[in-house]
Amino acid sequence: MGSRLSNIILLLTLAALFFFPRFVASPYAFHIMILLFLSTIVGTSWNIIGGYTGQYSIGHAAYFGTGAYVTMVLMKDKQIPPWLGVWAGVALVIIIALVIGSICFRLRGPYFVLASIAVAEIMRLSAMNLKELTNGAEGILATELPAFRIGGRVITDFVSKTPFYYISLVLAIVTIVVAFLVLHSKLGYCFQAIREDQDAAHALGINPTFYKNAALVISAIFTGIAGGFYAIYVGFVDPATVMSLDISVQIVLVCIIGGIGTIYGPLIGSILIVPITEALRSNLIAEAIFKTGMVSQESHFGSFLKENLAHAHALIYGILVVLVILFMPEGVVGFQRKLWSKWNKGLG
Amino acid sequence: MPSGMTVFFQAVLSGVLIGGIYALIGIGMSIIFGVMRIINFAHGDILMLGMYLSYYLFALAGIDPFVSVLIIIPIMFAFGALLQKVFINRMLDALPQNQLLLTIGLGLIMSNAMMLAFTSDYKILTTSYSSASVTLAGISISEPLAISFLITAGITALLYWFLTRTDTGQAIRATAQDAQAAQLMGINVKRMGMIAFGIGGALAATAGALISPTYYIYPQVGSAFTLKAFVITVMGGMGSVVGATIGGIIIGGTESVSSVCISSGWKDVVVFAVFLLVLLFKPAGLMGKSRM
Numbered sequence: 001m002g003s004r005l006s007n008i009i010l011l012l013t014l015a016a017l018f019f020f021p022r023f024v025a026s027p028y029a030f031h032i033m034i035l036l037f038l039s040t041i042v043g044t045s046w047n048i049i050g051g052y053t054g055q056y057s058i059g060h061a062a063y064f065g066t067g068a069y070v071t072m073v074l075m076k077d078k079q080i081p082p083w084l085g086v087w088a089g090v091a092l093v094i095i096i097a098l099v100i101g102s103i104c105f106r107l108r109g110p111y112f113v114l115a116s117i118a119v120a121e122i123m124r125l126s127a128m129n130l131k132e133l134t135n136g137a138e139g140i141l142a143t144e145l146p147a148f149r150i151g152g153r154v155i156t157d158f159v160s161k162t163p164f165y166y167i168s169l170v171l172a173i174v175t176i177v178v179a180f181l182v183l184h185s186k187l188g189y190c191f192q193a194i195r196e197d198q199d200a201a202h203a204l205g206i207n208p209t210f211y212k213n214a215a216l217v218i219s220a221i222f223t224g225i226a227g228g229f230y231a232i233y234v235g236f237v238d239p240a241t242v243m244s245l246d247i248s249v250q251i252v253l254v255c256i257i258g259g260i261g262t263i264y265g266p267l268i269g270s271i272l273i274v275p276i277t278e279a280l281r282s283n284l285i286a287e288a289i290f291k292t293g294m295v296s297q298e299s300h301f302g303s304f305l306k307e308n309l310a311h312a313h314a315l316i317y318g319i320l321v322v323l324v325i326l327f328m329p330e331g332v333v334g335f336q337r338k339l340w341s342k343w344n345k346g347l348g
Numbered sequence: 349m350p351s352g353m354t355v356f357f358q359a360v361l362s363g364v365l366i367g368g369i370y371a372l373i374g375i376g377m378s379i380i381f382g383v384m385r386i387i388n389f390a391h392g393d394i395l396m397l398g399m400y401l402s403y404y405l406f407a408l409a410g411i412d413p414f415v416s417v418l419i420i421i422p423i424m425f426a427f428g429a430l431l432q433k434v435f436i437n438r439m440l441d442a443l444p445q446n447q448l449l450l451t452i453g454l455g456l457i458m459s460n461a462m463m464l465a466f467t468s469d470y471k472i473l474t475t476s477y478s479s480a481s482v483t484l485a486g487i488s489i490s491e492p493l494a495i496s497f498l499i500t501a502g503i504t505a506l507l508y509w510f511l512t513r514t515d516t517g518q519a520i521r522a523t524a525q526d527a528q529a530a531q532l533m534g535i536n537v538k539r540m541g542m543i544a545f546g547i548g549g550a551l552a553a554t555a556g557a558l559i560s561p562t563y564y565i566y567p568q569v570g571s572a573f574t575l576k577a578f579v580i581t582v583m584g585g586m587g588s589v590v591g592a593t594i595g596g597i598i599i600g601g602t603e604s605v606s607s608v609c610i611s612s613g614w615k616d617v618v619v620f621a622v623f624l625l626v627l628l629f630k631p632a633g634l635m636g637k638s639r640m
Contacts, residue, residue, distance in 0.1 A: 056448070109444055110448065114627070118575075118579075118627075125614070129611075129613040249452055308463070308464050312463050312464040314456055315456070315464065317453070317456055318455070325446050325453065326435070329446055
């Protein structure tokens with residue numbers, strides 16, 4: 001693809017995304033878009049440590065959950081507005097990332113994966129048990145947000161979804177730009193050298209521990225911010241929704257499906273996954289099946305679909321991952337690149 | 349009022365009994381890792397399938413969970429071997445990360461398919477002896493736990509005999525030691541993989557059936573056991589059957605004692621902390637060498 005053409009497409013997409021709220025009024029469409037951006041943010045930030053540096057952390061829920069909990073607790077208990085509280089969350093996330101890094105980066109391959117899971121589970125169980133701070137398994141519910149003012153003037157009161165849409169859009173763009181800049185800097189080259197061959201990189205004077213920690217911290221910061229945003233957007237945090245192993249796994253799967261170690265991979269993965277899972281979750285798929293008339297809503301099978309399909313939204317993750325791993329191990333983006341180069345060769 | 353010492357011994361004993369079942373889960377994962385060098389993330393989900401099989405065999409056919417093990421073992425052996433043939437065998441030369449993700453995907457499909465079929469409601473299998481206990485020297489022991497420990501011990505002994513005394517068992521161990529050399533000696537490595545995954549699946553499902561009278565049964569129950577299986581396997585040294593047995597009993601004991609001495613909410617934190625310490629200071633496992 002010519003770079004000018006792709007630049008034009010990129011600009012048009014961005015413009016369309018910025019004007020989206022002017023033409024679409026459905027809160028449901030907003031909700032899907034916000035979740036899509038959120039998934040892109042966490043996927044892109046995981047990609048920095050997992051995709052570029054080759055360290056498969058399956059414990060990113062630790063950072064997501066920490067960001068979410070700190071923002072929420074500070075807002076509820078200390079009346080600190082979330083746009084300030086989230087930075088306290090980021091500070092804590094950095095500390096946690098450095099602690100986790102100093103433990104887990106002594107290990108390689110599958111041992112590193114298991115250690116990252118163990119640390120995240122310890123964090124989740126702590127959130128369950130430190131009841132005075134986190135309210136345990138019941139979670140924390142925020143009923144209303146303080147209005148965002150600059151110099152006494154109310155910019156937004158967060159009643160509609162529009163401010164959330166723009167915040168998540170800007171965050172997604174910033175995360176992708178940072179990931180792009182990192183990938184094309186000396187830092188990024190060191191990350192990739194470690195991914196390709198840690199011992200060779202070490203022999204060339206690249207300190208693997210330092211660069212792995214750097215990648216983890218960058219990755220954790222954005223995951224933590226996304227966690228803080230999620231907590232405020234949903235208005236609720238509990239260990240199961242922000243700290244569970246499922247969260248860590250979903251973050252990885254979005255990247256795997258889209259294409260690991262590529263800039264657009266997490267975005268593509270999110271576009272493929274988020275709308276389908278959300279449609280399943282809110283029973284849109286079941287309703288669409290009824291509309292085609294293949295299955296009647298009153299039939300036995302119809303009521304079965306209506307009751308159960310919404311619970312099984314993660315099924316789509318499972319099926320997509322198995323298909324992608326077996327048939328296009330470099331993800332959709334890698335697969336498309338391969339097709340593209342074959343096509344070009346065919347022309348030449 | 350039982351004295352502190354009795355409570356402690358009781359905790360140790362019930363920890364050892366539950367540890368026997370953990371050992372069964374760990375051994376399965378260890379054999380799979382030993383032969384294929386694959387960490388099976390779907391292990392707990394296979395255990396969950398065993399729980400459901402046992403539940404429905406009991407609810408529909410009235411077969412006691414301890415008897416239904418005899419039916420579950422061949423079914424789940426075939427299921428494991430099939431997973432290996434259809435999915436894992438295609439991935440033997442792939443990146444370890446991708447193998448791991450494949451098993452994550454398979455686990456997600458299993459748990460969500462079960463959720464689709466049976467909803468996420470908790471099911472409880474109540475037998476006449478579910479809450480029965482026997483008292484021995486002032487220490488009371490849960491009856492289903494005691495029976496399942498005996499069954500576990502029997503299966504482990506049988507497995508040990510199979511691996512050390514039969515031709516197939518020795519071929520499996522040879523594959524685990526060096527797959528290439530084993531292949532050069534005329535061992536069908538892919539076939540050994542199928543048998544290993546079959547055994548692993550059967551063991552996990554057996555563990556599921558054995559705990560079905562004492563645990564809640566629901567589609568998401570697997571991941572907690574997958575995590576325990578990792579901990580046990582790594583502690584015992586990946587690929588070691590004896591190590592996994594000891595690891596299982598240590599984990600069961602640690603859990604039980606820390607839930608009495610600290611609190612049941614923090615018991616898993618203790619287990620994971622122990623796990624991290626082992627990873628950091630004895631990454632080859634407590635037994636030292638990672639061999640079967």
